[in-house]
Amino acid sequence: MAASSLTRLAEQLLEKAKVLDAYNQSNGLDPVSFERESFVNAPLDVEDTRKAAIDLAQDVKRLAQGPRDLLFESLNMFNDLANLHFIYHYEIPKHVPSNGDISYTELADLTGVAEVLLRRMARVAMMNRIFIETSEGRVRHSAASRILNNEPDAMDACGFLLEELFPAASKMVDAMKKYPGSGEPNETAFNLAFNTSRPFYLELEAAPERARRFGAAMRWMSRGGRFSNDHIIRGFDWAQLDHKGGVVVDVGGGHGAVSIALARATSNLRFVVQDLPVSASQGAELLPATLRDRVSFMGHDFFKEQPVRGADVYFYRYILHNWSDKYAENILKAVVPAMKDGSRLLLCEFLPNMDMIQAIGWNSVERTPSHWEELFKSVEGRLEFLGARTPPGCSLMDVTMPPASSSPDQCLRQPEGAVSGAANAHLPRLLCLHGGGTTAAIFRRQCRSLVRSFAPQFRLVFADAPYLTDAPGTDAAALVTVYPPARYGPFRCWLRRLPECVAQEALVGDDAPAAVWGEADTEAVAAIERAMRKAMTADDEAGGRGEWVGLVGFSQGAKIAASVLFETQLRRDARVSSGETKHHFAGADWRFGILLAGRAPLVSLNELNSPLEGFELPTNSRAGLPPVPGDYARNQHRLRLPTVQVHGLADPGLRFHSALYADFTAPGTAELVEWDGDHRVAIRPKDVQYIVQATLRAATHLSLVGILDSVYEH
Ligand SMILES: C[S@@+](CC[C@H](N)C(=O)[O-])C[C@H]1O[C@@H](n2cnc3c(N)ncnc32)[C@H](O)[C@@H]1O
Known part of the structure; x- marks a missing residue:
């Protein structure tokens, strides 16, 4: 019987749970429980596993509930918040002893709440693992309620969110009915609830206790868990700036939670925390004396021109997501004149679960990477988006101001680090195979949106194909003017005999296309494998340590990617049927592929699996045209590993790409993006978005990533 999705997800969850338990055990930490805090300052890979486990557990629960109970639970969530509000308002946590327990009668006396009511409320909280009832019917702290007792900022976070x-x-x-489509900060649900015409932050600024409580809530959020400052500390190479004279401006930095953590993690960098005057002066008062020489506070309205000029980094955490595009643009425009060549804008944003809050409090939105890119472009054309890095809890959007003289092709010459630096070293890796007659560097440029x-x-990670060729192939035809051969050659091919790729190397054996597998085929496969391994090893040496999970290929590179996936599938099948263990092609157990304009047929990459009907040999150029849909409708040898197949509707090779999808791919295993x-x-955000969504669906299904599609649906 095939495993149901419930069983499959539960098994995946079990794997993650074992990894988490093993981490605790091997580090001498207590096993997880509701009594003690766990995963404090866990390394990034553990954080990733934890996030995947949370997502899987949610889905296991939702599937087990079924749609009716799922809806019912969602509809009743307000009860838990009302309960927490009671706990906050009557300050129950601080009256429960830190160690030991207390009777309901005593707790009722201390809090001034009727015992019957207190017992009811406490028991609801206990269902959510906030407080524990002992076997003697007394109350003691759980790990969660102990945090509310020990950390005053945690109670402030409750107050801010619940009140x-x-x-x-x-x-x-x-509010949406009253102000349809509004992006104004004073036409929000918050404005209606508090009957005010002031935007959220000005309303708080006018009531210092509310501003203080908000600042404390932000501090608390940064202290641990998903939003921990640690992720920001580890998510960017601060060491490169940590020299005398290095300056970071923390724009809208509140009470300086991030700057204080960063100052502690570095030795020389100085931090200027800017915020509205009340918040800034509260931050200055709270600043530990030991940091006064490196952290300072400044009242500054971020809509006005940035007064600190020439800083190394202008850092914005959770700022622009509070503002609709019109205002976000103005905030960024105010900093541009202060930026020197090479200044960085570092934005910590993109919180998938926070989109509702933005709608409620600010008439704003959590933006996707492509939305950010458009925003940066509309602010100042010169700003160059270097990419989003994703430590848990946020994305760091990294933008630089390149020197005025820099040309677009400088990007081509940049080291891999611009998109694959230390910050994403832990992420699962995709190996990218360029089209015939181009290079890894050109493909990286072509893939910049992806x-x-x-x-x-x-x-x-981008691999160079094994064979040299004289001229750019048809896969790069449109690029000849952008990448003239004299400057960007030599170009390369994965297959030596395809019409678009005239090999420079002498062929082994006879030049005539072979009908049966020969030595030249064995050597051609080894050359492909070597080329892939070379790029993979180089990335290992550059610090990459994520699992190799997928292949991305364009045109001839897509044909190779699909063929490598098919070969992987054959080796897996062989393992299952005979228990025989074969090495993985290029050393990785490839799980899925993104095939951009990939042509039928597939190429046999193993003598033992040749000839398969309709497949090419690696050195066989095939007289005539490749198959079109229907030519191999009965083909039994179909790719089952998940693929996203991308077809340009105006591509002259479309019918050959369609044949790959229709005749060489098992039904239901590929997503077609046209x-x-x-x-x-594809380069335009709207086109790229579909490819990304389809890939994330496939990857989520394979448990390679845990992010929700909806994040990309703006
Ligand atoms: C969501 S909080 C983020 C605080 C801080 N960056 C952090 O991550 O802890 C937004 C901050 O923006 C500040 N802010 C709002 N409007 C501002 C303005 N016009 N100029 C400067 N700061 C402002 C608020 O006071 C608040 O501290």
Whole structure:
């Protein structure tokens, strides 16, 4: 019997749970429980596993609930918030002893709440693992309630969320009806709930206790878990700036939570925390004396021109997501004149679960990487988006101001680090195979939108094909003017005999296309494998340590990618049927592929599996045209590993790409993305978005990433 999705997900969850338990055990930490905090300062790979486990557990629960119970639970979530509000308001946590327990009667006396009511409320909280009832019927702390007791900022976070935004939430639809489509900060649900015409932050600024509580809530969020400052510290190479004279401006930095953590993690960098005057002066008062020489506070309205000029980094955490595009553009425009060549804008944003809050409090939105890119472009054409890095809890959008003299092709010459630096070293890796008659560097440039859009989930690594060729192939025809051979050659091919790729190397054996597998085929496969391994080893040496999970290929590179996946599938099948263990092609257990304009047929990559009907031999150029849909409708040898197949509707080779999908791919295993383009890699955000969505669906299904598609649906 085939495993149901419930069983499959539960098994995947079990794998993640074992990894998490093993981490605790091998580090001498207590096993997880509701009594003690766990995963404090866990390394990034553990954080990734934890996030995957959470997503899987949610889905296991939702599937087990079924749609009716799922809906019912969602509809009743307000009860838990009302319960927490009671716990916050009557300050229950601080009256429960840190160690030991207390009777309901005593707790009722201390809090001034009737015992019957207190017992009811506490028991609801206990169902959510906040407090524990002992076997003697007394109350003691759970790990969660102990945090509320030990960390005053945690209670402030409750206060802010439950007394500012929770009441506003119920007014969201009213606000949307009253102010349809508004992006104004004073036409929000918050404005209706509090009957004010001031935007959220000005309302708080006018009431210092509310501003203080908000600042404390932000501090608390940064202290651990998903939003921990650690992710920002580890998510960017601060060491490169940590020299005397290095300056970071923390724009809208609140009470300086991030700057304080970064100052502690570096030795020389200085931080200027800017915020509205009340928040800035509260931050200055709270600043530890030991950091006064390196962290300072400044009242500054970020809509006005940035007064600190020439800083190395202008850092914005959770700022622009509070503002609709019109305002976000103005905030960024105010900093551009202060930037020197090479200044960085570093934005910590993109919180998939926070989109509702933005709608409720600010009439704003959590943006996707492509939305960010458009925003940066509209602010200042020179700003160069270097990509989004994704430590858990946020994305760091990294933007630089290149020197005025830099040309677009400088990007081509950049080291891999621009998109595959230390920050994404832990991410699962995709190996990218360029089209015939181009190079890895050109393909990286062609894929720049894909690289950016995949930055939160995957590290993309580009491989050079094994064979040299004289001229750019048809896969690069449109690029000849952009990448003249004299400057960007020599160009390369994966297959030596395809018409678009005239090999420079002498062929082994007879030049005539072979009908049966020969030595030249064995050597051709080894050359492909060597070329792939070379790029993979280079990336290992550059610090990449994520699992190799997928292949991305364009045109001839897509044909090779599909063929490598098919060979992987054959080796897996052989393992299952005979228990025989064969090495993985190029050393990785490839799980899925993104095939951009990939032509039928597939290429046999193993003598033992040849000849398969309709397949090419590696050195066989095939007289005549490749198959078109229907030619191999009965083909039994179909690719089953998941693929996303991307077809340009104006591509002259479309019918050959369609044949790959129709005749060489098992039904139901591929997602087809069609876009309005010719023989190119899609670059426009709208086209790239579909490829990314389809890939994330496949990858989520394979449990390679845990991010929700909806994040990309703006
Ligand atoms: C979501 S909080 C983020 C705080 C801080 N960056 C952090 O991550 O902890 C937004 C911050 O923007 C500040 N802010 C709002 N409007 C501002 C303005 N016009 N100029 C400067 N700061 C502002 C608020 O006071 C608040 O501290």
